[in-house]
Amino acid sequence: MRTGAPMSQETLVHHTDAGPQRDRGTAGAGGRAVGLRVSGVDKVYPTRRGEVHALSGIDLEIGVGEFVSLVGRSGCGKTTLLRVLSGLLAPTAGAVEAGGRSAWVNGRRDDAVFAEFGLVFQEANLFPWFTVVDNVALPLKLRGVAKAERRARAAELCATVGLVGFEDSYPRELSGGMRQRAAIARALACDPSVLLMDEPFGALDAMTRDRMNLELQRIHADSGATVVFVTHSINEAVFLADRIVLLTPRPGRIRSITPVTLPRPRSVEVEATAEFGELVVGLRRELDEED
Numbered sequence: 420m421r422t423g424a425p426m427s428q429e430t431l432v433h434h435t436d437a438g439p440q441r442d443r444g445t446a447g448a449g450g451r452a453v454g455l456r457v458s459g460v461d462k463v464y465p466t467r468r469g470e471v472h473a474l475s476g477i478d479l480e481i482g483v484g485e486f487v488s489l490v491g492r493s494g495c496g497k498t499t500l501l502r503v504l505s506g507l508l509a510p511t512a513g514a515v516e517a518g519g520r521s522a523w524v525n526g527r528r529d530d531a532v533f534a535e536f537g538l539v540f541q542e543a544n545l546f547p548w549f550t551v552v553d554n555v556a557l558p559l560k561l562r563g564v565a566k567a568e569r570r571a572r573a574a575e576l577c578a579t580v581g582l583v584g585f586e587d588s589y590p591r592e593l594s595g596g597m598r599q600r601a602a603i604a605r606a607l608a609c610d611p612s613v614l615l616m617d618e619p620f621g622a623l624d625a626m627t628r629d630r631m632n633l634e635l636q637r638i639h640a641d642s643g644a645t646v647v648f649v650t651h652s653i654n655e656a657v658f659l660a661d662r663i664v665l666l667t668p669r670p671g672r673i674r675s676i677t678p679v680t681l682p683r684p685r686s687v688e689v690e691a692t693a694e695f696g697e698l699v700v701g702l703r704r705e706l707d708e709e710d
């Protein structure tokens with residue numbers, strides 16, 4: 420059950436029958452060990468026309484193995500938050516931790532913190548001159564894994580993401596969905612404990628997207644990875660997530676955190692249930708209130 424409580428600057432955690440009532444920074448991960456934590460994070464971009472305050476006072480804990488979707492209007496700071504979580508971007512203020520370890524020490528990134536992170540973006544960004552299997556094996560090559568071993572692992576990952584028979588194809592010979600599968604396989608190559616995904620299926624048609632969502636759900640369950648997933652699609656966010664973090668713009672703040680207690684594994688039929696519909700409508704209403 421969602422509450423229709425009025426909004427304040429404070430982060431709301433929507434009530435569920437089973438869930439925590441308000442985020443105090445320790446229960447946010449549903450009682451599980453914390454995989455990622457950001458505390459008091461601000462991000463200001465200096466630009467020629469002045470400063471852009473992209474994130475303000477972000478406090479968020481994400482449990483080990485949890486799947487969190489980030490949603491919100493265009494420009495509310497979703498990508499910025501994901502990049503801060505990934506270590507690609509230093510916060511202007513505040514702390515970022517992974518596995519209990521600080522990501523930034525005296526302004527320097529601790530690379531070891533991010534060694535087990537896999538990243539997937541809207542564009543697959545495959546190397547066009549490498550075959551699928553070589554693209555997938557690339558992170559292993561960079562780690563010095565022997566050729567036979569890395570090709571065997573890459574072939575296994577191609578099977579995981581449904582690319583059997585396309586291992587020796589070049590990216591230009593694949594559809595958009597297949598390229599994204601290859602990008603996911605590449606991100607999985609080093610057995611990441613954290614998978615950060617920025618609109619990975621945004622450019623795909625609706626049917627392919629549904630299929631990819633089912634596959635991502637299976638990959639998440641099999642790998643046990645912590646996933647943070649940016650999307651513009653409320654349906655996709657609800658379908659995939661354990662919790663949905665809704666950001667509000669100028670500056671980007673967490674407006675609400677909504678637990679999704681729909682049973683897993685979820686099939687497409689879950690979208691026809693009353694609970695799913697209520698979650699989607701509630702989140703849409705929150706977004707509309709910002710107009």
Ligand SMILES: Nc1ncnc2c1ncn2[C@@H]1O[C@H](COP(=O)(O)OP(=O)(O)OP(=O)(O)O)[C@@H](O)[C@H]1O
Nearest residue numbers: 464465466471473492493494495496497498499500
């Ligand atoms: N490199 C940058 N330099 C200056 N401003 C930036 C930069 N990157 C993002 N911004 C600004 O920060 C704010 C948040 O941007 P961000 O890309 O994080 O939002 P978003 O929610 O991911 O948007 P979208 O849904 O459109 O992808 C926006 O106002 C944007 O213009």
